[in-house]
Amino acid sequence: MPFDTTWPPLDADTAERERAGDAAVAAWLLVVAGMIVVMVALGGATRLTGSGLSIMEWRPLTGWLPPLSEAEWNRLFALYRTIPQYLEVNRGMDLAGFKEIFWLEYLHRLWGKLIGVVFAGGALALALAGRLRRSLWPRLALLFGLGALQGLLGWFMVASGFFPHRTAVSPYRLTMHLGLAFLIFAAVLWTALDLLPSQRSGRVAPRPLRASVHVAGALAVVTMIAGGFVAGTRAGFTYNTFPLMDGALVPAGYGDLSPWILNWFENLAAVQFNHRLLATATLAAALAAAAFAWRAGPPWCAPVLVFSGLVVAQYLLGIATLLLVVPVTLGTLHQTVAVLLVGAFVVCAHRLRPAVA
Template identity: 40%
Template sequence: MAKRPVFEEVSDPTASRPVKTTGMIDAAPKGARRAIRLWLVVLFALVLAMIVLGGATRLTGSGLSIVEWAPVTGTIPPMSDADWQSEFDAYRQIPQYTEVNAGMSLSEFKQIYWWEWSHRLLGRLVGLVWAAGFLGFLAARKVPVGWTPRLLGIGALGGLQGAIGWWMVSSGLVEGMTRVASYRLAVHLGLAFVILGLIAWYVMQLSRSEAELLRARRAGEPRLFGISTGLMHLAFVQILLGALVAGIDAGRHYTGWPTMGGEWIPELIWESHLGWRNFFENPATVQFIHRMAGYLLAIFAVVVWLRARRSPHPVTRGAFTAMLVAMAAQIGLGILNVLHASPLPLALIHQLGAVVLFSLILRARHHARYPIETSVRGTRK
């Protein structure tokens, strides 16, 4: 090989090198993360309102006032006296009217009708907001890579929720039933919380870039994430038990606390003729299980909080403290509901408290997996 002169000019060694590219996480286009996050926040608020309005519909006994499922034509309420009379006549054919509300006037019927109609209308609005947002982002090609199945899944679960809503209502229209089946109500509420939880998790995911989340996960705390996942599951079970309580008005029985009617274990906790149906139809059984699960959930929350105190991340510790405060408030609301036989305003606040608590558990769980690291001075890195 020929020798090169000492002072020979050479080309820039970097000129022929390929341009360094980043991984898929940072590749363009990144999608409209901020806009999608805002859209999901709106959906979260609508689903929250749906849960609260659904609770009011159940507690006012309004859920069976509309006896048919008309997803399109049912959007328009009765517009004339003849229309109102037709709706009322249909209601008077079901057992709830003949066995519970016999003699109800048309004006009284209108009061329960508007609760159910508003609940169904809000459900349609949730579907429209989801469809408009999803199709709009999809058409504009602004959905981040990998997010299309997640956002589509929310819409699919929303459609399933509408079908389950009618499945629930139809259970109260048959002979011998004066309200919806409590277990179907629990399924309906449970799916609402699944949808709400997914939306909340996606909002938290979209609040930070994929690259930041990847770096944060390396500093995550697997054990804290694991036990907070267990706490989330137990809280979800407690929510389902609360639906069973609401389904048979068990919260308006045994209004004492800490005992139930002066007994630690109520005498009527098991009625032999009901068999396994005690777990769904016996107010003593349902309320007792709901109370015991609440105590267990509170103890578990304290255990998780104590574990979180050892986290090196201040934001994570703060998230679990907020969760514990919400847990204490929810327990207090539950006791007040028992002592006052679950009046409508207090019962709705208790249901809203369940949403807040569940969301804060999810938030703390997210910080356990994707902690926000701070410097010694307490500023975010």
Template identity: 45%
Template sequence: MRPAESPRREGAVRTWLYLLAALVVAMVAVGGATRLTGSGLSITEWRPVTGVVPPLSAADWATEFEKYRDTPQYRILNQGLGLSDFKVLYFWEWGHRLLGRIVGLVFFLPLIAFWWRGMLSRRLGLGLLTLGILGSAQGAIGWIMVASGLQPGMTAVAPIKLALHLTMASLILAGLVWLAAGERSAGVAPAAPRLRAVALALPALVLAQIFLGGLVAGSHAGLVHNTWPTMDGALIPPAETLFSVRPWIENFVDNVTLVQLNHRLTAYLLLAVALAHAVDARVAAPGSSVARRATGVAGLALAQAGLGIATLLMAVPLWAALAHQVLAMAVLVMATVHARLSRGLVRAPRASGPAVAAFGFEALAGRGA
């Protein structure tokens, strides 16, 4: 590879990674709409290949509708639902699954081309291989989640499985952004150790908050205690309310009061850490890129907290819930970029060709960049 070609190749890889990240955010948004419209159980089978084609004839639609009418959700919640309304539910879920297939193609086809042309460093190749494995597992987790809602007596998916599905998508998004931020052409000096440590902790805090948000969504905990800053008059509800479920460990998933409280408390912690980090960075390194990035993370975290409060007070309207979910992804993206660049950036050598060793085995042996 000629030196003049390096920035163009690095730019192509970085653009591809950010495109993938945007597709993942779109998939999270459509997934949120699918959940909020109650569409997630409208497709009762997992057909990775043939499922790409929706029903095309009246007979096909009748068959799919009959399968749905045999689900607990239909019998308990949607008895009497017409075919036209079923089609709306179906297309939300079908669109979500189609986006998953598109993400897979946009990931693997360029990956093969970039690898074959020697455009991936050893470490980048190993990171992409890991993300490919996580992405493949995400499809299986999604079906396990849907299957949990098809069990007798269930009208929605299990909250813990919804939270895991959302968190896995967020982890994949963070991985893509981390790798993309590492593809900058110019080197970046590391931040001071204290600032670097907090910057690295922020994405982990955001992921924990997203997981707790998934529990809130899955258990519909946002539909209770629609007051703030108190929870119907109490800053912290009494212990007998927080731990009323037996065994006690299940309260963290099934007790909507405790689920909502945990989400609130983690939001306060995340916001406090982000604001303190921004102030620290602006004092310790005024005018630096570290200070600007830290301020950006704090600003997004503050906006997300405000939107979360508004969503709660309005009893979770569809538009606000979707905006809250998408803004959470923006906070995660900004925090991940900040964490990656705060570590410093040293340009990694490119693989010289399509050798399998360059793509994985040498990196595993510790010879990666």
């Protein structure tokens, strides 16, 4: 069983009622996971439309309503006009222009608050109805804590965009924010899968299949972290050719920065090259996994083929995003498919766990 059913000790009726609630709890967690996918898409659109720095206050518990009076709009706009992004990039923007960039950031924050309410409210309602296994409470508390941390990290990221002479947020903080979103999504989905009737057949998946899926998943995760730096440094707005970069396979200037390790995070040529290289390795591993899954058949074939198919789609989407110099729609889609890819990998890893008696 996925949970320790012996702790805390429960009478038979209570234990049975909690077990009977598993499907409802799983459905609620799947709704939360779906809301996180929307949140990631909103986050991508917010970043790519340059909206992320338009709200200079952090009010995680209040701040549900947008500005309701002209005076409040003017107050927020006046705050925005003090930051380097306005002074160096958007100087001359009027209130109407400010309102345009405001709404996506507002919606992103509002959706985050809603996820918190659906999560906490759902947990409370299910617990009060006696439907939530007590053994699950610590895990849910941890997930809630991670969600709160994500809100804090979001603000920590946004605050880095207000530093003198900075017109965008820190790529390190952006990547942490994106990475934590993926982690929370994976943990929520995994927990939901734990509660659904087991899809495991009792047979052990062939070792090459397990190995290739895990390698492809690990490579996809590293590719995504590298992608965070491509997004954060805006490296996708340069070297807009594929497969060559400035006419070479490995771009000139790959190792220009010192200390050398900085190239991986701050040198646009290296940041983009690494993302391409890791993506190509992920693609190769995912194709191998697809071949092994095809041979292995059910119950592993379908989820692994979906995962591999998403890797192929994400690879092609990445190339299109690059060649078209990161249009908002394609960039947002690339970010959204990344979170779907995490989901597909979680389903595969869950299904491929060693069989239990």
